[in-house]
Amino acid sequence: MVDSTVLLVVRIFAAFGALALICSPFILMNQIRKQKHVGVASVIPLVMLVINSHVWMMYGYLAENYFPIFSCYVSGDIAAIAYVAVYWRYTTERSYVARVLAVTMTVFTILSIYAIVGGLGCTGQTRAEAAKTLGYIGDATAICLYAAPMEKLFQVLKHKSAIFINAHMVMASLTNNIMWLTYGILTANWIIIAPNILFVALNSSTLVLCIVFNPKTHPLHESFFAGNDDAPIEVSVELSPKAATGSKVPNLPSPEYKAMQSPLEPLRLQLDRNQI
Template sequence: MVASSVLWAIKVLAAMTSLMMICSPSISVYRIHKKKDVGVASVIPLASLLANGHMWMLYGYMVENWFPIFWIFVFGDIAALTFLVVYWRYTTERRYVGRVLAAVFSILAIATVYAVVGGFGHTGQSRYQVGTTLGFICDVVAVCLYGAPMEKLFHVLKYRSAVFINVHMVIAGLSNNCTWITYGILSTNWFIISPNILFISLNSFTLVLYMVFNPKTHPLPDNFHRATGPECAESVVSIELTPKENFNRKVNNELPSTAFEAMQSPLETLPW
């Protein structure tokens, strides 16, 4: 009874932290709606949020993990689609955005068809085996998405200033990772444990960099604005999941904005 109560408490905490990460782009999307302009915001983090959420929703359905996996990421799917609708309405680069979304929707369509066909037993796999396959795919997607914003850490080291780090979202992401790895340990689930070890390590390293190169004591160098002018602007795309979103495309003549922080996904494979 005690173990079951503890597990449910962790599941609730994991669900709450995941919801916070999923909703993290909402403020920036509201600003886009209010200004009727996407500015320097990139579609990549929003498309990634949709891809990540949809894959975990399929996974939760296949392994019958209704809570927290399935229902949390049903909400994530709806939220990501809503964000993308707003972005599509106000973007001036519809050709590029259309190509990105076409690629994402195509991949998700293939995964959905596989889940449906496999669920009916037409792939020669059991429902649980299909879920396990989807779990591996989800792990790969989560690691790829989480690795994308690591480019900003190179900027921190290059300019010796942590202004590129949204420390509040890093802390929130680290809390989310700790909750899910605890859930993974309690459920003896290495699909959860292994990736979150990586996520916790990266977030912890990011916090160490922030403390070493604190913006208050290590501001950007005087030549930063000249070095990052329009003619030599560097590309910075941040998807910090874990849903989790700073989504600048270019380093501007101002300090980097923290538009989107992406959600770090839970990684679940145990059927419930």
């Protein structure tokens, strides 16, 4: 039997890990807001964070695990929706993002209906059985959430630069995984243990790629930015004005240095003559 004090400490650390994961996109969202462009950021991890947070919130409620699961993922639900709203505001690929959001809302609605119906016993399941089903669904959505960066790992290997990966989110995810793995072991909850074993390995590998292909030492080649709408915004400063198309620029003499006689030279010569 695990000591209640130890379990409480692990619960608190697991809650901090979950909140770290939930807050990790904030830095990226702030950058997007400042540059008014999503750059190379993908919407997939954000919508998966919405679904994952929503499922675990419902699981925590049905399983009566109000801390840390329910309380943390209520916050995650709200924060993830805010992140998606920021992404939608500044993306240039509205049609693609709209399709992704349509699928997300469909899944969101179906899972919500199941949680309500299952919790009321209308599916022939007890509350605990409905919670267990949502736990398995939560594992599946969590796998999709952590597998979402795989979309960018292929580009990292192709371009030899980790600029495609949000390193802050990877580190937050790894911390979160370790905390929840510990919590799952102490409570003997395999719904929590099984996926987090996979996630620790996956995020550790991703973090290694972030270190090996650090964007500061491995920037993208200039050819990537040519004709790529997803390239990060760059500000250029022109040091010389350009003439308008079709206008003629007069042939001005090129500036150069010329030796000039000192204005004191005639005075010096006059003084020399007076001394003779």
